[in-house]
Amino acid sequence: MRRMETILAIPGLLLASVAEHAVERDMTHLMTQYILQLAVIMLAARMGGFLVKRYLNGPAALGELAAGMAIGPCALGAWHIPGWGALFPPVAGIFPVSTELYALATLASIVLLFLSGLETDLRVFLHYSVAGIVVGTGGLLASFFLGAWCALLFNVADSLMDPSALFMGAMATATSVSLPARILSEKRKMASPEGVTILAAAVFDDVLGIIALAIIVGMSKTMASGAVMDWGKISVVAVKSIGFWLILMAAGLLLARHIARVLKLLRSPNTIAAICFGLALLLAGISEMAGLAMIIGAYIMGLSLSGTDLVYELQEQLQGVYDFIIPVFFCVMGMLVNFAAMKGLIFFGLVYTVMCIISKVAGCGIPALFMKFTPRGAFRVGAGMVPRAEVTLIVAGIGLSAGYIGPNLFGVAVMMAMLTTVAAPPMILSAFRGGSGVRGEETAQEQELSTAVLTFPSADMAEFICARITRAFRNEEFFVHMLDSDVPTYQIRKEDMAFSIVQDDVHITISMPLQYEHVGRLIVLEEVLALKDLLDSAKDMQSPDQMGTDLVSNLFV
Secondary structure (H helix, E strand, O other): OHHHHHHHHHHHHHHHHHHHHHHHHHHHHHHHHHHHHHHHHHHHHHHHHHHHHHHOOOOHHHHHHHHHHHHOOOOHHHOEEOOOEEOOOOOOOOOOOOHHHHHHHHHHHHHHHHHHHHOOOHHHHHHOHHHHHHHHHHHHHHHHHHHHHHHHHOOOOOOOOOHHHHHHHHHOOOOOOHHHHHHHHHOOOOOOHHHHHHHHHHHHHHHHHHHHHHHHHHHHHHHHOOOOOOHHHHHHHHHHHHHHHHHHHHHHHHHHHHHHHHHHOOOOHHHHHHHHHHHHHHHHHHHHHOOOOHHHHHHHHHHHHOOOOOHHHHHHHHHHHHHHHHHHHHHHHHHOOOOOOOOOOHHHHHHHHHHHHHHHHHHHHHHHHOOOEOHHHHHHHHHHOOOOOHHHHHHHHHHHHHOOOOHHHHHHHHHHHHHHHHHHHHHHHHHOOOOOOEOOHHHHHHOOEEEEEEEOOOHHHHHHHHHHHHHHHHHOOOEEEEEOOOOOEEEEEEOOEEEEEEEEOOEEEEEEEHHHHHHHHHHHHHHHHHHHHHHHHHOOOOOHHHHHHHHHHHHOO
């Protein structure tokens, strides 16, 4: 009897074994495909970014987006490869890409917002709070209402309370600060009144935009549950969202220094960076559980830690992660564009882009007129707030994943981000031609720039001294931020002092406000004198030839 049972069990065991091997083969195939997808994404993103920076003198993000659109499931990625199939097969559902790729893009958005929070100088943030709030709020309100109104005008939303209209408004609000900062630094306008106002307003614009996103997500989820929104319910959602933001922000600021003190006991930069990023992920998850977006928690964590002495170490440790994952983020966002779904919305996308440009120029420029700026200066401030990029794409991704906007409107958002990024540089360069944009000759004179150029015998020496100078500014409690530029460019701020340093081959160019010229020159002079002492002490060193002889001879001992 037992022998019969054993015989009967054999087919079942064979079937189970075959099924198990089939699952293993299927898993191996999926993992191989995922690795190949990442390889193609990395290569395409890097090449796209390189080509745009080298030959079009534009931001790398533009090339990474375009590369994603080219290799996505709605373009070349759907082509059939003999013996394999499509490398990026279209996926049924909201996203045309796989869940794994979108999860990687979501992780990248958390990294991006965490580092954006770290780069925010709270002291400068508070010092320029008046101008920043006035200009930033004006731009946010104008962008939101013109963006939402544009959705109504083209019948892609039924009312202003429609989630589609709300997200079209939210996507129009975010400003990309990296592009205008790079242009202003290269043109030595970073320390100008308009330059400082643009940077301060962009910071407030991000903060206010994230708070607005929290409110919009809360309203959209309430309406998705079937509830009818009125002003009373809107007020409740707004109070909850802002209250959650304030509680997390207050807790982060109060605990940040204590967290930093404990982490420094570990004496391991890698461990400290990993724990801080883990906290950012934790806060991102808590934000999502509270009904808000994950990027809100990540930004709050970064903003909280920006006031500690860990900030530079965290930026350095996470730079490698940033360099890897951010190009992937822009590329995957481009892959989400569904060209077929956008059919018939190209004109709407162009009008929406024009409205987004006008809303920033007018919404930020008009309030700037009341902040001692002339019409020329106000136009400069407005033009500097035009470009959109990463935050716009993140907001669009949130709306797409939740079903509040469709693939058609997501494509419009990508179009707007790309076109405003292309239009911004010539607008900014044109706006900053001419004289002062500030009322009153005394104010304009105070903000004149002084430039010092240091020349060294080699690029290595210039790079070494540039690193020492930026470290000296950090030791004096200045906020030093390296911009994304073809040449090493640093933005240095403390209270109302703003300097810029550009290291181009053997030259170091330092731009300083005339009224604070003595501060910058004194810090640089101390480093030059320290270099002289270093070179003098180098004369007492053993000769390099003798060192080489000793090293080689020791190999044969």
